[in-house]
Amino acid sequence: MSYCYICGQELKNENDEHVIPSALGGHLKTKNIICSFHNNMLSDLDNYLCQDLSFLTNFVNPHRDNNKNTIPKVKMEYENVDLYRESNGDAKGLYFRADEDNGVLTLDVKLCHSANSEAEKNNLHELKKRLKGVAKQFQKDNAWVEMAYERILAESSAYSATEPLFSSFTINKSKKLFLSFLKIAIGYFLYVGGNYVDIQNAITTLKNRDIEQVHKIANYYYKRDFYPINCICHTLILIGDSHLNKLYVLISLYSTMNVIVILNNHYEGNDFSKTYSYDLYQKCELPCRIWKIETLEEIDEILRYDHLKKGFPNEFIEKYEYFMYLVYKNREIDELFKLLIKRVF
Numbered sequence: 001m002s003y004c005y006i007c008g009q010e011l012k013n014e015n016d017e018h019v020i021p022s023a024l025g026g027h028l029k030t031k032n033i034i035c036s037f038h039n040n041m042l043s044d045l046d047n048y049l050c051q052d053l054s055f056l057t058n059f060v061n062p063h064r065d066n067n068k069n070t071i072p073k074v075k076m077e078y079e080n081v082d083l084y085r086e087s088n089g090d091a092k093g094l095y096f097r098a099d100e101d102n103g104v105l106t107l108d109v110k111l112c113h114s115a116n117s118e119a120e121k122n123n124l125h126e127l128k129k130r131l132k133g134v135a136k137q138f139q140k141d142n143a144w145v146e147m148a149y150e151r152i153l154a155e156s157s158a159y160s161a162t163e164p165l166f167s168s169f170t171i172n173k174s175k176k177l178f179l180s181f182l183k184i185a186i187g188y189f190l191y192v193g194g195n196y197v198d199i200q201n202a203i204t205t206l207k208n209r210d211i212e213q214v215h216k217i218a219n220y221y222y223k224r225d226f227y228p229i230n231c232i233c234h235t236l237i238l239i240g241d242s243h244l245n246k247l248y249v250l251i252s253l254y255s256t257m258n259v260i261v262i263l264n265n266h267y268e269g270n271d272f273s274k275t276y277s278y279d280l281y282q283k284c285e286l287p288c289r290i291w292k293i294e295t296l297e298e299i300d301e302i303l304r305y306d307h308l309k310k311g312f313p314n315e316f317i318e319k320y321e322y323f324m325y326l327v328y329k330n331r332e333i334d335e336l337f338k339l340l341i342k343r344v345f
């Protein structure tokens with residue numbers, strides 16, 4: 001028999017709970033740790049996490065158990081044009097401005113999209129729509145619209161983006177990022193058969209959504225790589241350490257967002273470890289070496305890092321750059337764009 005870790009109710013016919021959210025390509029799931037009601041109630045924490053990591057999800061386009069949710073678009077910038085990238089790699093952006101001065105109509109158009117794509121079709125459709133709007137505003141006829149459209153296309157030229165396009169992003173906007181990671185850590189501990197009794201304080205912190213407390217037990221972890229390298233993985237390492245009296249989980253999402261969560265600061269159980277690492281491109285589990293933190297000082301030092309004041313650590317950027325290198329290595333495509341210029345019509 002199993003019980004909900006939030007309310008203690010006996011579990012029957014519950015919905016699947018994904019330890020790592022399905023929207024991120026997480027595949028570990030169970031019906032034996034949380035009731036459907038509380039699963040639903042905590043789903044906003046999954047959503048915040050997914051929003052925070054949407055730019056990573058977009059580039060990897062992971063296979064998901066639940067394909068109902070579309071993978072988010074990400075905003076990028078190319079030649080000063082806001083560009084929106086779909087998870088299939090297609091991107092489009094349109095900058096359009098019309099000015100009239102003493103009867104002279106100037107169109108400032110910048111058009112960027114992946115060549116020969118659905119995005120291109122949509123972008124050109126949008127361009128024509130904008131031209132029709134201008135025609136209406138400045139009393140131009142349909143022939144003018146066609147002329148302007150053809151002229152813009154004739155003068156556009158193909159460019160090849162020679163470097164990967166990076167997106168800008170904000171992490172932990174909700175301030176609840178570490179509660180989301182605490183939920184993953186608790187989920188994994190219970191998934192592998194851990195006992196609620198060992199993590200009561202951690203469960204209370206999650207239940208109360210105690211942000212102050214969660215910052216005392218969770219933080220970014222970039223001390224060492226604890227997951228397979230040269231691939232993009234979701235990794236979980238659970239350690240019960242009777243010597244340091246700590247029970248903790250190391251979590252790495254997309255081999256980029258790495259976090260430690262202490263589930264019990266006064267752990268009195270036996271030594272044990274569990275690992276899980278899933279390669280998102282190869283779609284398979286990989287062996288993961290067990291990797292323990294050696295000293296209490298190291299844990300204290302990690303938890304002391306003030307991410308609220310200092311933001312995420314520089315190592316995150318290094319991981320992100322390596323992530324992009326791996327993404328482009330796997331895609332082996334050129335992203336092509338066309339762009340245009342200011343013209344008097």
Ligand SMILES: [Zn+2]
Nearest residue numbers: 004007035038
């Ligand atoms: Zn419940």
